[in-house]
Amino acid sequence: MIKTAKDKKDEQIETLKTARNSEERKNKEYEEEISRRLVEAERENMRLKQVIMGKDRTITSLSExxxxNDDVTEVAKQKDELENKALQERVKEPKQQTAAFKKNWNK
Structure with missing residues (x-):
């Protein structure tokens, strides 16, 4: 059987329609895959934001x-310095008294 030009053209049109339908199905599948991945990425992004906010709260708490603790340490350090100075003064006093006594004794 000899195909007429119209039959050949109709066959080409059918082939192109089939190819187009196949391409449209692929595109639709790609769009669905992209949408699914986007939703997944958005969920992961939200989860990571929550993790970051939790870590920020922890950092703030630890900083406070x-x-x-730094304030307490500074107060304790100042108190120790004052006590050390007072102790040094108490140690100096008997030495000064002894020196004065020796000076008066030797006269």
Missing amino acids: RCAA
């Missing part, structure tokens, strides 16, 4: 505790 460190600042409080």
